[in-house]
Amino acid sequence: MIVTSEEVREALDARRPVVALESTIIAHGLPRPRNLQVALELEETVREEGAVPATIAVLDGRPHVGLDKGQLERVANEDGIRKLGHRDLPLAVAAGASGATTVSATALLAARAGVRVFATGGLGGVHREWTVTQDESADLGLLARTRITVVCAGVKSILDVPATLQRLETLGVAVAGYGTDRFPGFYLSDSGHPVDWTLDSPEQVAEVMRAQDALHAPDSSLVVANPVPEEEQLDPALHARVLAEALHACESEGVTGQAVTPFLLAYLVRHTDGASLAANLAAVRGNVRLAGRIAAAWTGA
Template sequence: MLVVSEEVREALAARRPVVALESTIIAHGLPRPRNLQVALELEEVVRQEGAVPATIAVLDGRPHIGLDRERLERIASAEGIRKLGHRDLPLAMAVGASGATTVSATAQLAATAGIRVFATGGLGGVHREWTATQDESADLRLLARTRITVVCAGVKSILDVPATLQRLETLGVAVAGYGTDRFPGFYLSDSGHPVDWTLRTPEEVAAVMRAQDVLRGPESALIVAHPVPEAEQLDPEVHARVLAEALRACAEKGVTGQAVTPFLLEYLVDRTGGAALRANVAAVRGNARVAARIAEAWVRR
């Protein structure tokens, strides 16, 4: 049922580096027409590093691994493009729906296609006030059972970062900072929390991936936490102030469940004059570049 583009299929067969990219940022994370520009830019960043980009989405019930320009434009501009987590994939396939894939759905489809490296922005995680809401992203459990390396800028800073790190540890998901001993905070270079391990080169990351396979342990992911450059991060004081405002507004408006994350992210973008959006794009761009280098080191093994 997977539709693997010719370029991606040939690269995998020839053991050339391939990097999976999610499509939710295109359909739901960025305004039009900036979303299509960023999608094309991310693919070009991967190509410049010598790897093949594989943007993933579901179109008319069929998961696509690698999108041509026409399909990218459809994801970026068509109405009715759903947001699909991994739980939604069989439903979308059965009814012929079209949707952009989140981290969990992208990771599952990439691993199914034989792609080992995936670049994204920020992971989902444990939500604030978890003890009352029991709200936790589906990303975490999926990554606990999927052998893929995810290059990300940490978890979204609107979440409970220390609780998310603890949850990843409980689930047995390895987390390492890339060139840093601090866990990044999506818009911020430093979330305020340390990481236990630091990897400094693509070759070191590839060595960890090989060790995962040799040990034959649980099929869990490797999280490579790559911070947005300090020069491109959202000003930490602005971030703290606007996030506090956003949380109050969320509570006052009674926003709950799956609506919380998009509400908070949109609030941050609006109230920072687009600075949060620029930091988001900078983070994803850097992650795509690092992921391509890791994928190249991986195929050299």
């Protein structure tokens, strides 16, 4: 069912480092042609760290772990590419549909293929006004039952960060700051909330992964929260002002459900003159590079 590219399959068989990458940022997160340029750049970053990139997407109903350049171009340029969470995968397969994978779908397919390390930008989480809307990202539940290490810049700052951290704790998902005792805030180096554990090197992360296996712990994820460098973060004052405006606009325009996150993210891009997008890409680049190093430490490469 899952099509693993020859390069990825050979690397896994030889126990060489592999890093999973999501495809939603390619199809839905960036404008053309920049989206393809970034996709190729991120794959090259993985290679610079001695690992093999495994970008994941569903094409014509077949989940692919590892894409060639033509397939990347298709995800970047083809109209009608859907956005697929893990719940959508059986429907997409049965319908022969094509789609870019979100965090939850990417983590699931990567783990099924035997890839242990996954790099992304920011996780989904508990939405603001959760007590009214009951709106929570499917990322959290999937990570609670999937053995994979996710390198991210925390959760998207448009969400309820403390509630998300509480939910991760309740679900039994381990969270560690990378080189920090503060939980990063996606566009920001510090969300304003602490983490209980700090890991300072790829080797330390790999040791935690080995301990998970040795303990036969439940199949939950390890979240490695890697902050965007302070010099590349979105200005905190600008972030606070524009986010408040975005939340007000969202309420005024009656935006609800799945439309909330893309509405808020797009608002931030427009009203920060692209500075939020620059911070997002800086975070993704740093996460991908760190993931390559963790994958190398994990395999002993």
